[in-house]
Amino acid sequence: MREIKTVGVIGLGTMGAGIVEVFARGGLQVVGVETTEELAERGRGILQASVDRAVQRGRVSEQDRDALLRRVRISTTMQDLSGADLVVEAVPEVMAIKDQVFSALDGIVGEDCILASNTSSLSITRIAAGTDHPERVVGMHFFNPAPVLKLVEVITTLRSDPEVVQTVSALSTALGKKPVVVGDRAGFVANYLLFGYLNSAIRMLEQGHVSREDLDTAMRVGAGLPMGPLTLMDLIGLDVCHHIGDVIYGHSRSQLHAPSATLEQMVTAGRLGRKSGRGFYTYARTGGSQVVPDELTPQNGEQAGVERVAVVGEGTIARELVGRLEDGGYAVTHLADASGDLSAVGSVGLVIEAQEELDDTEDGSVADRDVDDLFRELGQTVAEGTVLATVNTYSAVALAAISGRTEDTAVLRVHTPTGNGQVVEIGRTTATSARTVELLRGVVRAMGAEPVVCRDRTGLVVDALLISHLNDAVRMLDEGYAGAEEIDTAIQHGLGYPMGPLAMVDHIGADEVLVLAEELHSGSSCLPREALAPSPLLVEHVLLDLPFTGR
Ligand code: 3HC
Numbered sequence: 001m002r003e004i005k006t007v008g009v010i011g012l013g014t015m016g017a018g019i020v021e022v023f024a025r026g027g028l029q030v031v032g033v034e035t036t037e038e039l040a041e042r043g044r045g046i047l048q049a050s051v052d053r054a055v056q057r058g059r060v061s062e063q064d065r066d067a068l069l070r071r072v073r074i075s076t077t078m079q080d081l082s083g084a085d086l087v088v089e090a091v092p093e094v095m096a097i098k099d100q101v102f103s104a105l106d107g108i109v110g111e112d113c114i115l116a117s118n119t120s121s122l123s124i125t126r127i128a129a130g131t132d133h134p135e136r137v138v139g140m141h142f143f144n145p146a147p148v149l150k151l152v153e154v155i156t157t158l159r160s161d162p163e164v165v166q167t168v169s170a171l172s173t174a175l176g177k178k179p180v181v182v183g184d185r186a187g188f189v190a191n192y193l194l195f196g197y198l199n200s201a202i203r204m205l206e207q208g209h210v211s212r213e214d215l216d217t218a219m220r221v222g223a224g225l226p227m228g229p230l231t232l233m234d235l236i237g238l239d240v241c242h243h244i245g246d247v248i249y250g251h252s253r254s255q256l257h258a259p260s261a262t263l264e265q266m267v268t269a270g271r272l273g274r275k276s277g278r279g280f281y282t283y284a285r286t287g288g289s290q291v292v293p294d295e296l297t298p299q300n301g302e303q304a305g306v307e308r309v310a311v312v313g314e315g316t317i318a319r320e321l322v323g324r325l326e327d328g329g330y331a332v333t334h335l336a337d338a339s340g341d342l343s344a345v346g347s348v349g350l351v352i353e354a355q356e357e358l359d360d361t362e363d364g365s366v367a368d369r370d371v372d373d374l375f376r377e378l379g380q381t382v383a384e385g386t387v388l389a390t391v392n393t394y395s396a397v398a399l400a401a402i403s404g405r406t407e408d409t410a411v412l413r414v415h416t417p418t419g420n421g422q423v424v425e426i427g428r429t430t431a432t433s434a435r436t437v438e439l440l441r442g443v444v445r446a447m448g449a450e451p452v453v454c455r456d457r458t459g460l461v462v463d464a465l466l467i468s469h470l471n472d473a474v475r476m477l478d479e480g481y482a483g484a485e486e487i488d489t490a491i492q493h494g495l496g497y498p499m500g501p502l503a504m505v506d507h508i509g510a511d512e513v514l515v516l517a518e519e520l521h522s523g524s525s526c527l528p529r530e531a532l533a534p535s536p537l538l539v540e541h542v543l544l545d546l547p548f549t550g551r
Pocket of ligand 1: 053059142240494
């Protein structure tokens with residue numbers, strides 16, 4: 001394995017400047033190259049701001065920062081790369097520009113120099129084919145923000161020299177990164193899985209299934225991901241998302257990756273995310289991360305107050321609900337025996353059905369009372385305007401029709417805490433009134449959870465997005481493109497998830513994931529049915545009771 005002492009980085013945008021910082025932090029000499037003095041200055045600014053922040057946060061001493069900056073030379077002359085042992089390009093994702101850069105490099109660097117591309121989606125095989133020495137070309141794909149996220153996808157081609165691959169991998173490890181070596185395929189591991197999920201999220205927004213704020217809350221709090229999908233796309237850049245999405249769709253032809261009209265229009269209209277000051281959200285300044293209100297920001301409407309709440313049913317969820325509602329300041333009537341007299345709920349503002357579901361009862365017996373029958377009677381018993389909700393897996397539309405309380409009925413889905421808090425999804429029908437929705441939002445907040453309002457479709461938001469995302473990861477494993485460890489490392493360290501998707505399947509339970517995936521596939525989810533078919537490998541693991549990880 002050769003020794004890497006001096007590294008060149010071409011292109012000093014967000015990614016390029018971040019990559020410069022990674023190498024310089026690791027003690028290497030770095031030459032950063034841009035095309036103009038203005039762009040070089042911008043790159044210097046990104047690097048300076050990032051290292052200054054590290055000093056402010058006490059992560060790096062001023063002395064170390066100054067030493068780090070002394071290791072970096074920024075230039076506008078490609079010739080300055082002549083002494084480099086490795087050059088990483090991070091120029092715009094246009095093949096003609098990549099071709100230009102690599103053929104120029106062929107004439108500048110020494111024979112032993114490794115050439116790497118940070119491309120997120122273009123074919124490394126194609127880039128390598130345009131050079132004099134394809135055997136020294138690999139992909140070295142970093143994740144934004146590069147100084148924070150540990151993943152480096154090392155992309156090999158049929159021509160890559162194994163010693164080059166080993167050197168780049170070992171260097172990444174020495175820099176504190178987690179390299180994952182994979183073959184050349186559109187989107188590689190992380191972007192391929194990420195963009196199916198992001199596309200599904202845009203689809204939900206397009207269809208008016210959920211608001212942008214609630215969509216992000218659902219995935220950040222309810223699924224425990226570091227950012228909501230729309231916030232993340234604004235960070236990545238919508239033009240970049242559009243480009244990567246197109247490349248992946250060109251390969252997969254799956255409905256999951258079918259280009260979104262919304263994304264296309266936003267890019268054409270110049271709404272590129274943080275970098276243009278406006279994307280899905282509006283930002284205080286171009287390039288900043290602080291979101292400011294705009295015309296889509298929800299107004300705090302008049303909230304219908306409710307003081308008395310009834311919980312119907314016995315069991316863990318019912319008891320927890322009673323406790324949290326009482327802590328939230330409500331007077332709670334607990335009807336543990338759902339088959340008893342319902343007259344006690346006559347004067348409450350909200351009734352929540354929370355009987356144990358059939359499968360959950362210890363002796364396998366049926367729940368206290370048939371829910372259809374219960375809602376029919378509630379419809380005849382409760383006062384006008386009383387909101388009816390269930391935490392069980394019944395359809396809000398069916399319960400609204402049965403109770404006759406079309407404006408006042410919704411379903412609630414509780415997502416267990418993931419370290420960030422808890423989400424309660426509120427599934428509404430087309431007839432559910434704004435008053436009912438606001439009343440339920442208020443109650444959920446008073447219980448110390450975050451409300452997410454969406455249409456009552458299979459999987460609501462969290463399960464629909466998360467389970468299809470996990471199923472997609474199992475499908476990638478089944479296709480043999482990457483192993484379980486590679487997939488999990490890529491997603492955990494490239495996207496900052498609390499654990500990889502296969503570890504998540506094991507954590508939730510493969511059987512539970514399969515049940516949810518089957519429901520999504522056969523149900524009314526707003527995602528494309530074809531893309532939701534449970535992976536045969538998921539079925540195998542459930543039948544054989546095999547975990548995906550730790551074997
Ligand atoms: N540069 C350098 N450091 C940064 C940074 C940046 N742009 N942004 C945040 N940080 C550092 C902070 O200084 C902080 O460090 P410290 O804890 O040691 O003080 C740490 O990261 C956490 O930052 P914050 O507390 O400000 O914010 P969060 O805890 O919310 O973390 C985040 C921010 C790291 C961006 C986190 O939300 C995250 O991991 N999000 C997921 C991002 C993601 O998925 N990226 C991949 C996109 S896909 C991609 O890049 C591939 C490409 O091909 C498209």
